[in-house]
Amino acid sequence: MEQHFAKVVESLASVGEFVAQFAAESRLSTELTQQFQLAIEEVFVNYVRHNRESSYDITVQLSVDENIVRACLIDRDVERYDPTTRPAVDTGRPIADRRPGGLGVHFIKEMMDDFIYEYDNRTCRITLIKHLGTANV
């Protein structure tokens, strides 16, 4: 399944509906669906906030095969910015030292099995992969 979304955070509700439709058709578990909802939102928001130089729609591709679920988000005509290399968030820090923000990439790394960044010809492609156990489908 593939769909294009305007590059604004107001698209997130529509993105969520698209992911829910895919998950229902693919019979994904509730837990896995919510993990993909979250990881996809975090990548989408990352594109909106860091790749401001273009206004092309963001493409979201979803697929499941051979017990592997993939989500691919594509952002066109942008500079290189690789969120997979961001340093890990120390979630054990005292509350006084905690600052809002920076958790999105951390969530993706916790919830997905693979988090892949590719950049070519000014096009950014981030792929999220989850390997399924039989309990997930």
Next chain:
Amino acid sequence: MFEIAATDPSTVVLSGRFDASQAEKAEAVLDNVSGHTTLDCRKLDYISSAGIGVILATYKRLDESGATLSMTHVNQHVRQVFHYAGLDKIIALSGD
């Protein structure tokens, strides 16, 4: 659809999908709470890092004034997100 409303001076009810597009709407309510506050999450289906950020900022502001922030009726997804954020040990969460 995300909704947030203070139902009494110490309780704020959240419902629906708390994603990044709803952060400002939530801040408009939570920036005005004071004293011990409970977030009633029985109808909150989903939260992302943006929502966590708003709640963390509210927690810190209340904590600095000697007040507390707690969350009730937290579902499994919301609890898992707080766990991955390392905040389930800091903010009091209770389930159904």
